[in-house]
Amino acid sequence: MRIPTRNGGTAMTERYLLRLFISDHTDRSRCALENLEQICAEELGGRYELEIVDILLDPQAAAREQVFATPTLIRELPHPVRRIVGDLADHEQVLEDLELLPILAKGRD
Numbered sequence: 001m002r003i004p005t006r007n008g009g010t011a012m013t014e015r016y017l018l019r020l021f022i023s024d025h026t027d028r029s030r031c032a033l034e035n036l037e038q039i040c041a042e043e044l045g046g047r048y049e050l051e052i053v054d055i056l057l058d059p060q061a062a063a064r065e066q067v068f069a070t071p072t073l074i075r076e077l078p079h080p081v082r083r084i085v086g087d088l089a090d091h092e093q094v095l096e097d098l099e100l101l102p103i104l105a106k107g108r109d
Contacts, residue, residue: 014101016048017077023070024056028087032071035088043095043102075100 020036022029033052040048055062055070065074075082075098082098095102 014047014078016044016075016100017051018048019051019053019065019074019076021053021055021062021065021067021070021072021074024054026070029071031087031089032073035091035094036073039088039091039094039100043091044100045103047103073098 053061072085084097
């Protein structure tokens with residue numbers, strides 16, 4: 001399933017390809033997806049493409065990407081590839097670990 005990018009005017013041109021591997025619709029997977037959608041909306045504007053991969057429906061994709069635990073988020077682009085495992089609740093840590101550059105929102109210090 002692909003979720004289209006949102007149009008958010010920003011001076012930053014860095015675009016991200018993110019792939020979230022989940023296992024069915026467990027509470028932890030739902031939580032990770034909700035957290036990721038919030039991070040993307042608030043921090044990345046329209047500079048991302050998000051693909052959701054359910055490993056129960058596409059086990060070959062998990063094998064190709066060597067995903068052994070869910071939820072796993074992989075930043076495919078830009079290179080180098082970065083990955084993080086967990087529910088993505090700590091938004092600042094997700095931004096730091098995946099080296100995602102947030103947009104500069106009005107009113108932020």
